Amino acid sequence: MIEVKEVKKEFKKTIKDPGLKGSVKSLFHKNTEIVKAVDGLSFHVDEGEILGFIGPNGAGKSTAIKMLTGILTPTSGEIVINGQIPYKNRKRYVKEIGVVFGQRTQLWWDLPLTETYTVLKEIYMIDDKKFKDRMEFLNDVLELEKFIKSPVRTLSLGQRMRADIAASMLHSPKVLFLDEPTIGLDVVVKDNIRKAISQINKNDKTTIILTTHDLSDIETLCERIIMIDKGKMVYDGSLHKMKDTYGKMRELNVVLNDAKDIGNFNIADKFNFTDDDYSMVSQGSELKLKFNSEKVSIASMLDYVLNTVNVNDISVKDADIEEIIRRIYKSEVKLDENA
Amino acid sequence: MKMLSKIKKIYGAFTRAGIQDAVAYRASFLGFFIGEIFICFVMYFIWRAVYMSKGDSSFMGFTMTDMMVYVFMSNIATFLVGTDATYSIAEEIKDGSIIMRLIKPVKVDLSFLFFELGNKIMIIVCIIGPIIFGLELYRYYAIGHIAFKLSRFILFMISISISYILSFYLNLIFGYLAFFLMNLWGFNILKESIIKFLSGSIIPLAFFPEVISKIFTYLPFASLTYTPVMIYMEKYNGYTLAFNLFLQVFWLVFFVTASRLMWKWAEKRIAVQGG
Ligand SMILES: Nc1ncnc2c1ncn2[C@@H]1O[C@H](COP(=O)(O)OP(=O)(O)OP(=O)(O)O)[C@@H](O)[C@H]1O
Numbered sequence: 001m002i003e004v005k006e007v008k009k010e011f012k013k014t015i016k017d018p019g020l021k022g023s024v025k026s027l028f029h030k031n032t033e034i035v036k037a038v039d040g041l042s043f044h045v046d047e048g049e050i051l052g053f054i055g056p057n058g059a060g061k062s063t064a065i066k067m068l069t070g071i072l073t074p075t076s077g078e079i080v081i082n083g084q085i086p087y088k089n090r091k092r093y094v095k096e097i098g099v100v101f102g103q104r105t106q107l108w109w110d111l112p113l114t115e116t117y118t119v120l121k122e123i124y125m126i127d128d129k130k131f132k133d134r135m136e137f138l139n140d141v142l143e144l145e146k147f148i149k150s151p152v153r154t155l156s157l158g159q160r161m162r163a164d165i166a167a168s169m170l171h172s173p174k175v176l177f178l179d180e181p182t183i184g185l186d187v188v189v190k191d192n193i194r195k196a197i198s199q200i201n202k203n204d205k206t207t208i209i210l211t212t213h214d215l216s217d218i219e220t221l222c223e224r225i226i227m228i229d230k231g232k233m234v235y236d237g238s239l240h241k242m243k244d245t246y247g248k249m250r251e252l253n254v255v256l257n258d259a260k261d262i263g264n265f266n267i268a269d270k271f272n273f274t275d276d277d278y279s280m281v282s283q284g285s286e287l288k289l290k291f292n293s294e295k296v297s298i299a300s301m302l303d304y305v306l307n308t309v310n311v312n313d314i315s316v317k318d319a320d321i322e323e324i325i326r327r328i329y330k331s332e333v334k335l336d337e338n339a
Numbered sequence: 340m341k342m343l344s345k346i347k348k349i350y351g352a353f354t355r356a357g358i359q360d361a362v363a364y365r366a367s368f369l370g371f372f373i374g375e376i377f378i379c380f381v382m383y384f385i386w387r388a389v390y391m392s393k394g395d396s397s398f399m400g401f402t403m404t405d406m407m408v409y410v411f412m413s414n415i416a417t418f419l420v421g422t423d424a425t426y427s428i429a430e431e432i433k434d435g436s437i438i439m440r441l442i443k444p445v446k447v448d449l450s451f452l453f454f455e456l457g458n459k460i461m462i463i464v465c466i467i468g469p470i471i472f473g474l475e476l477y478r479y480y481a482i483g484h485i486a487f488k489l490s491r492f493i494l495f496m497i498s499i500s501i502s503y504i505l506s507f508y509l510n511l512i513f514g515y516l517a518f519f520l521m522n523l524w525g526f527n528i529l530k531e532s533i534i535k536f537l538s539g540s541i542i543p544l545a546f547f548p549e550v551i552s553k554i555f556t557y558l559p560f561a562s563l564t565y566t567p568v569m570i571y572m573e574k575y576n577g578y579t580l581a582f583n584l585f586l587q588v589f590w591l592v593f594f595v596t597a598s599r600l601m602w603k604w605a606e607k608r609i610a611v612q613g614g
């Protein structure tokens with residue numbers, strides 16, 4: 001379905017010295033610098049799969065999506081999607097894909113929402129019956145009814161996002177690209193959107209690639225994730241496996257009888273921890289302690305805590321996916337290629 | 340034919356959206372238009388003073404009445420062929436929103452063109468009738484008989500339609516230049532004044548020395564407003580008329596091709612900003 005081989009994208013960036021002097025200088029001599037936004041991505045996606053791209057800001061996720069959707073031409077490498085090369089015949093290729101850029105909108109800003117769908121119907125040459133059925137389905141999953149007659153500029157962010165997703169789905173694309181589809185939304189709307197995406201995926205066997213900074217998106221939607229950092233792939237596999245492989249952080253939640261006891265802790269010295277091995281946050285008499293369970297077993301940590309302070313309540317939490325990813329971003333966890 | 344009906348269906352949707360979107364546009368356009376009318380009257384009084392001081396009733400084949408018609412018609416023409424193409428495309432390239440067009444199976448230039456057409460069409464329909472009526476009324480009082488000819492009006496409409504599309508593509512090309520010249524403002528003002536001058540909308544091209552006037556009429560800028568106005572005023576007839584219409588079509592094809600080639604080149608190099 002989707003085949004990506006050694007894809008790279010380089011941008012030329014002009015660097016200007018600050019101030020007026022820099023401006024004048026840049027008129028005569030342009031200092032350029034090459035930014036490797038995507039640096040050798042290779043992967044394969046099957047039909048009906050949902051793949052999540054994650055990675056820190058500036059990792060190259062959006063750039064990768066722009067190449068997959070045919071907007072940008074790779075500096076080198078190959079992309080074949082649906083038997084087509086995205087950037088070769090853009091007009092033909094984009095008929096079969098749907099795209100949402102969460103930070104932009106494809107809706108006509110000043111017109112009632114329905115008008116956007118009418119225009120799209122003509123653009124994609126959808127016949128009346130199919131259009132009606134499709135609108136019904138999308139209405140159902142995304143609940144557009146309430147605001148479909150309102151001008152787009154009056155929609156809330158969550159409504160707009162739902163409308164945008166519907167717009168990208170109207171022509172039943174084979175592949176759907178979603179760049180941060182849940183950005184800036186509240187928990188309930190996020191949940192609705194996730195449900196809709198998952199239903200669309202099941203209903204039409206749509207292949208979906210999405211990027212996000214919200215790991216709950218990943219947890220509810222994607223069986224597979226690709227993590228990108230500085231343009232390079234650092235992980236490709238299931239979320240489950242990632243947890244197993246790197247989930248050595250544990251979280252200890254303690255409620256103390258006496259808040260002053262916190263001063264008694266001296267964990268770093270006691271266990272020879274570096275800053276990356278643990279973190280401790282306290283609020284009143286509540287204490288949240290994260291630590292590397294490979295260095296110190298849960299039993300010894302519990303032992304230490306119970307012996308040092310007067311405990312009211314205590315609980316241990318499993319590997320926290322955000323913690324893992326934070327550590328991978330910081331290159332704390334060494335990733336072997338086969339993982 | 341099938342292709343044409345496909346284009347009509349797809350891009351007709353853009354025009355309809357443009358018509359509905361025109362409300363916001365209308366206010367600014369109306370303000371602009373009132374300004375234009377004001378300028379027309381200023382020009383009228385300037386030319387009247389020129390004619391009075393010379394004492395001649397005709398200058399370079401233009402009578403005082405001709406001049407009045409010229410001033411108003413060339414301003415209407417400028418208004419009709421006016422386009423925001425330069426600004427719209429440059430803005431979308433700069434802020435990266437052009438990607439929302441790129442992910443759709445449409446031609447970028449046509450999607451702009453047909454949308455803008457929808458924006459303008461109502462205003463055009465509303466103003467062109469009254470203005471031409473007023474102008475002809477003036478002409479009737481000045482020369483004593485009705486000079487309006489329907490055939491000339493139709494030819495004018497054909498010619499001005501070509502002018503508009505030509506103007507659109509000319510401006511689109513300037514918009515593509517936004518790739519190289521990120522700051523567009525000074526550049527745009529320079530462009531506007533050059534076009535105003537070379538298209539004869541300030542001084543009729545016939546008033547220039549013969550050689551210069553000849554050269555200017557061959558340039559694409561004359562095809563913008565000068566040709567349709569000359570057609571309306573019956574200054575172009577027979578062979579000259581056919582030739583100038585042909586010249587318009589020639590420049591149209593030339594600029595459409597040029598802009599398509601430029602876009603092809605630019606599309607591969609476009610570094611979409613943001614996101
Ligand atoms: N048009 C451009 N010109 C120059 N550099 C660019 C351009 N677009 C992106 N970059 C650079 O490429 C890198 C990757 O950017 P990209 O937008 O793909 O990141 P991202 O993973 O989507 O980040 P985020 O999570 O913040 O959206 C960044 O360093 C960015 O500065």
Ligand SMILES: [Mg+2]
Pocket residue numbers: 061062063179614
């Ligand atoms: Mg991004």
